[in-house]
Amino acid sequence: MPGQRPGLVAAQAEVSSAARRREADRFRRERAVLVAVEFTGERRKLTAAVRQARRAAEVSAGANHESSVARSHEADLDFEASLAEFEELARSAGAEVAATLVQRRARPDAATLVGQGKLDEIEGVAASTDADLVLFDHDLTPSQLRNLEARLPCRVIDRTQLILDIFARHARTREGQLQVELAQLQYQLPRLAGRGKAMSQLGGGIGTRGPGETQLETDRRKINLRIDHVKGQLESVRRVRRQQRQRREAVPVPVVTLVGYTNAGKSTLFNALTEAGVLESSKMFATLDPKLRQLTLPSRRKVLLSDTVGFIRNLPHTLVTSFRATLEEVERAELLLHVRDASSPMMDEQKAQVERVLSELDAAGKPIIEVLNKIDLVPEGTLKIRPGTVAVSGLKRQGLDELLAAIDAALVRDPLAEATFRLPQSEGRVMAALEAGAVVLEKRFAGNLAYVRVRGAASLLDRFRSFRERGVEERSAVKKRP
Structure with a gap:
């Protein structure tokens, strides 16, 4: 604008540019490197029916090789399906999959879950793809999580934490948000140890004996207090649900x-x-x-x-x-x-x-x-x-x-039944209730009476049992399954 100082214009442009960058970062999908590990010594157990069918197939001679090939093929199919599911989990959490790495090993490494060679590869891929986080399709122990974060150039998230993040995104009601928060707190509690130097700071004061509680103990105490608070609020939700259920069960x-x-x-x-x-x-x-x-x-x-x-x-x-x-x-x-x-x-x-x-x-x-x-x-x-x-x-x-x-x-608790009712013309309310809550099979009039044969819930028909036609027995309308 005319008369406006150049320095002010530049400052406003810089502020506007920074705001646009912040807005773009807010909607930017985080880049993630996915790591899937299959432990061949701990492959998932097959269902009992499948195992039984295979044992029957292996009775004949020469079937061992074919069955072993089938087992290997199914294990590969299962792992591929698990990997595709994990990639879909990452996308549901809002991540952009930058790379997917796979390792098969007999058993997990106690320190880092994966081997040292694979860890070097993960580090290189994360750096080259400018990844924001590394997602593991496996639960990590607190020590594994600590060691991986110390080695890798970005955040590390395991399967449970990823699912919790998706739950947090989709929780809309107060109850859902409380349940997600409780699960997140219970997940974080055993993983506080060793997270940075701040956890070793001491907080004491003049006149106290000893150095006071460590920052780690303080954080644990705060989380435990919050867990107790959230559990109390969830109990209130359960109490309201029980009251609503009792009102529903009354009818x-x-x-x-x-x-x-x-x-x-x-x-x-x-x-x-x-x-x-x-x-x-x-x-x-x-x-x-x-x-x-x-x-x-x-x-x-x-x-x-x-x-x-x-x-x-x-x-x-x-x-x-x-x-x-x-x-x-x-x-x-x-x-x-x-x-x-x-x-x-x-x-x-x-x-x-x-x-x-x-x-x-x-x-x-x-x-x-x-x-x-x-x-x-x-x-x-x-x-x-x-x-x-x-x-x-x-x-x-x-x-x-x-x-x-x-x-x-x-629905066997309140099964379907058939009954015939003999209703005076003045009992219009009974006729309306039967027509609204049951299927009318037959209706005829004789003088001042209406004869109605209906099929409906036994509880509904029993409410008007005083109007049932004499000599007509109630018949179940649901045939027993063979």
């Missing part, structure tokens, strides 16, 4: 809960069934806070459908513990819908991981319907559907009617 409405591996399409299926409009994303752990919506079944029964956080292989135990308030819906559910990605090559292993977490939640014995989702991505004629399994596509809305019918038949 018995069954709860059906979606469970499954992360990115199996649970939220897409949830939206397709309830029109809830919750976030659908291909990123892992897009759903963190639980969702609960009412769903009307073909029998006109009402159920509550719950969407939960997805599971993953090697899910940190601290997460299962911290998210127990959220996962209480799994424990209380009458029926679980195990949503599986039909297009995934690792369907069986993912199923085993989900079942392991359900066992930790004491929910393994609940009735389960297996739902094969994403059938639109599977070539026709290649999908094998076992009895008790429903194939759907939440995205294309295929197979939803069959799924609703399966849910209807599986």
